[in-house]
Structures are given as structure tokens and as C-alpha cells.
Amino acid sequence: MGTVNISRKYTATQKTYLWAIFIGMKITFKRLLQGFFLRKNNTIQYPEERRDYSQRFRGMHFISVDKNKTENCTACYLCQTVCPAECIHIIADERDEDNNPDGVKKEKRPLSFDIDALRCCFCGFCEEACPKDAIKLSRNYELAVTTRDDAIYDLDFLKRDVKGRG
């Protein structure tokens, strides 16, 4: 891919930027004065205070579990297939017959299930595709990690307890 150069015609006001700076400063001072004299806060004291996001907010993934703490995922690969960012990596396996109270319903299991959150675009397609309502996006938006490895969610992490949608 080459570089595309685009030239635009700018008006005199646009060239000096002064008018734009003035508009910006106007908002800044308005908020400053509001804060000082009217005690009107425009920010919150995060992390002590938190915003309540919409129920439909799409944050950190989790995989729902049943009453035996077995994941609901059956490694059907539909999420991996649909994922536009190609960040889901599943390896399927047969579940141990003797430890499988659900029989044929859960005979297939994910041996490993990794989501690379660094690549994920939180589109929610995986949740939409899942026939077992296994993979879900919680409302947890605190995704910061200290190493890149921590941003790869493995099965044990995904199976963590999430109430409702978190």
C-alpha cells in the first residue's frame, strides 16, 4: 500500500487556528468556573466512584458454567469461526466419560480456550454465535493488565464467577 497525499484548501481562519483555540478555551473556562463557583463536577472520583454503564455494555469475556462448575462451552468453534479479529483459539477434546454427568450433551469439551484480548474488538459476535450461551461479554471494563500474557484469557480465567453480566 502506498501513501495517499491529500491537499485541502484552508480558509484564513482555519490556517491561523486562533478561532478554534478560542472555542476550546471557552469550554475550558466555562467548566472551570462552573466547578469553582457552582460546585458542579464533570468528572467522577474513579475508582472510588464508578459509572453505571448500560446493561448491554460489552467488556471482558467469560464463559458460563453449569451447577457442576462445568463450562457450558462444547467447543463447537462457532465463535472462533465468526470472530472477525481471529482472536479465539480453541482445541477440542472428548470429555472423560466417567466424570460427565451430562452424557452426550457435553461429550465434547474445550481442552483449551484462549481469547487474545489484545486483538479483540469487543464486537460481541462470539456471544451472538454461541449456541450454548457459553461465551459472554461481561460489563467489566477494567481490562488493564501488566503483561501481554495476562491479556490472553485462558479457560480457567474465563470460567470465573460472574454474577449476571457482572
Next chain:
Amino acid sequence: MSNTTEIEIKMPKVDLNYSSFKKPVQVSADPAAKPNPKVTIDGKVYDFAPGDTIMQVAERYKIHEEIPRYCYHPGMPIAGSCRMCTVEVEKAPKLMTSCSTPAADGMVVHTRSEKVVKSRTGVMEFLLTNHPLDCPVCDKAGECELQDYNFEYGPMTSNFKEEKRVYEDSTTKKLSDKVTLNMNRCVHCERCVRFTDDVTKTSDLVMLNRGYKKELAAADEERGLFNDYQGCLTDFCPVGALTYNDFRFEKRVWFLEKKASICDRCSKGCNIEVHSEKDVVYRYMPIFNEQVNQHWMCDEGRSSYQSLSNPLRIISPLMKYQDALHSTSIETLLGSISKELQSASSVELVVGTDATCEEAAYLKEKMPEVIKNIRLSYYNGTNNVTTSKDDQKLDNLLRMKDKTANTKGVEETGLTALKNGEVSSEIAILFRSGRAGIPKMKADQKLILWGVWTQEEIKALPSKNILGVIAGLSTIEKIGSFKNTDGILQKFAPAIVHRGNGLSVKSVVSAWKSLK
């Protein structure tokens, strides 16, 4: 041989369950000849041969994909039990099953009329009443005829409110160590039963009970399935009732890339489809070829993909250094063995009969230029086969006694069989592609191994005096041709890219030449 047929192995346009050997009927040029009977299908007139059923006429003109089917399979006798293939025949009081209704002169057939589509929807609804629809766990999903036809004809809703039928004992039942049955998914087409009755003639599958309780079982529960073509059951089972254990849960079929190649496990040379993702092979499936393997392939061949990704396979040149083999570059290896070869009193090259025709001819032509006074011969060594004359059928279908793919082809290059099956020169170079036997030898025979070898095979060699191993390509990684037991020359192209440091014969020989 003058009557050689040459075939280039290509990916077929239609899938296995639709491939048929029926060809359009020849129209005689002689106006006085009796005209062929004709049938009209969807407004077009087709000539047919007397005895054809409507489905077979459609097959002749490659319009048979218009007609959905479960029980009909071009390689098996007709059953007419699923009612999916119904078509409307003008003047007939009711719909006819196209697979079993003989075509008649002047018949007018509609394959897509409103009545037909309604009937197919009805059949689909009935099939789905008891079907578990567990596509997420089902390995057939993606290549399932029930899915495909339901998408095309099926009702979007079901009127069935009752509990679905569950076969408690045969939900996940191993019919043998190769095939698993999930009876809940079965649509009772009985292709599998007819296959064991009429194709393998082993009759090791039966349908027990009737109606609602109709259940598939191995004829001898203790012995399970015992035919040598069990993988085929899983190819043509239209649903995920029969699944192949080696492939079970390994991969979703829609990720697989499909390339044509040839099976190198016996002298039949069955045409195969190599299913791989990122150059890792997940399974082989047969390709329909009327002259060679029809619709089938044996389980030994089907499982042979495992040898490709065998972790013990040698995929890098190895050189002897201080009594052990070490991985090295091809130039270093050839340099070191050339020295040994020059000082040796006699050298021989034994070409395994699993080499391609091109490889054998190339070695015969070029090796004398690289090593002076080299003796060349070929060796088969599987099942006591020495030459292609010893080859015979092992059963009524495909399997052959000669377990290498190209005995005929190697013989035709003019090489002679290894005397007494024993190497006698000071240094013997053994060239094989993982299939030919290993000749007899003295306990201190100096050896150079070439081609596809595994560490187990090297450990089992009678002699431990190995100067080096030149890693080569296996059949599906290379281009070439095999001449099968019936004298059919089949060409194939690489199906996957070799992911090691193995080299083709040509590049090894040219590296060898450029040393001097």
C-alpha cells in the same frame, strides 16, 4: 505397456455421495437406428438407457444434485426408503421416488414443483422430529446432508411438542475402535447396512427392531465392526450418526483445505482428498474414480496421514558424528558422505518401490554421474512381494498384497529387483518413502538412508552403522506419478507443503553434483 491409461488426479466437482459413473447416452448417427427412449426432466429432453431410474438419468446429465437423497447412493443397491427424492411425474397419481422409479419413454418429470417441495418439507419435518439437532457437538456439521437439505427444504418450525426419542445405550457407542455411533442422529437411511451387505460383503451391521425403536447395531456385539472399510461408513452416512474416531473432535470441517492426491499404502493407488489446515493433515477421504477405487478406500490408507505428522519422523538431514546422528545441513552431510563413498570399494543404491516413477528414473539416470560404479536395484519387501507378479488381491474390493504404491512403475524404469533381498556392497544407500521394506543386511553394514524414515525404523535396523540420513518428501508432499497394479498411471501434485528440511530428490542430487 500399450494399454496404459493416464489419469491426472484432480479435485472432483461434485462430492463423493453424488459422484457417479453414469455417462450421457450416445445418440446413434444412423437415422435408421431405433431411437433411444427419452424422458423430460424439468422441461428438457434427455436420452436414457433402458433400465435407468429417474435419478440415474439425472446422473447421466449431471443434474442429479437437484434431487435430494438420503438412502440413495450411486455405489450401492437402491432401497427407496427415505422418500426424500420424490419427484412429480405427469399422469402418475402420486409423487414417485426418483431413485427407484424406472424411467419410461415419454415420461415428464418435475423435480421442483410446488407439490414436490411440499413433500420434501414434510419428510424433513418428520426426520427432524426425533433428531437431537446437536450440531454444535456433531462432527458432521458443515458437511451434513440433513443440515443442507433442511436449509433448502426444511420447515422453519416444528409441530413436535413431545419428548425426543433417545437411545440410552447407543448415544455414544463405539462400534469398533474406528467408528463411533450416535443413534439419536441416525435418519435410518440404511446406507451403512447395505454397504456392509453388498459392498464389503461382511454383513457386520444390522438394523434391529422396527419403527420407532429401529436401531443400528453391530451384528456381533462382542466383535463389533470388522470390515476393513469402516471409514467409508462415516463418509457416506448423511448425518453424524457414524463418526470416525481418529477425526472425531479434531477439527471443524469448514476450516479444512482440500487437495487431491493419491494413497501410497498399497498398489491400488486409491484417489484421495487430503484435508488439511495450515499444512497439517487432519484426514484423508476417497475421491470417486471409476477405474481405480470407485467411492471407497480402506482404513489402513485412511489412517496413513498419521505417519506424516509422526513426531519421530526425520525431517532434517542427519550426519553421523561421534557415534550418534546429529541434525545438519544437506551440504555438510553430502560432503561428509561423499568422502566415504569415494573410498568405498562398492556402493549400491536400493530404490524402494514406493518411489514415484519420476524419482526412480531420475535416480537411475543421475546417480551414476554422482557416484562411479554404483549398482542400482529396487526392493519391495512388503508381504513377501518381490516383483509386481507376486501382487494379488486381499479381498473383493480394493486392498492389495503389495503394500507399496509403485512397483509397476519402478520396474518399468528398467531397474532390477535386489538379489535375494539382501544388500552386499560396502556402502548401501536405501531410498524409500516410508513404505517399502528394509532389505536384509550384515550386522555392520554401512548405510546411508534417504527419503522418509522414522527414528523407530532406524532403531530397528539390523545394522547400527549409519553414515547419514537424507530427509526426503512423502507422497502427498511431492509431485510425481504412480503406476498402480492395473497399469493405470496416475499423476499427482503436492497436497501440502513440507514443513521440515526434507528435500526433493532433484534438489538433493543437484546439491550433490555441485559439491564437486
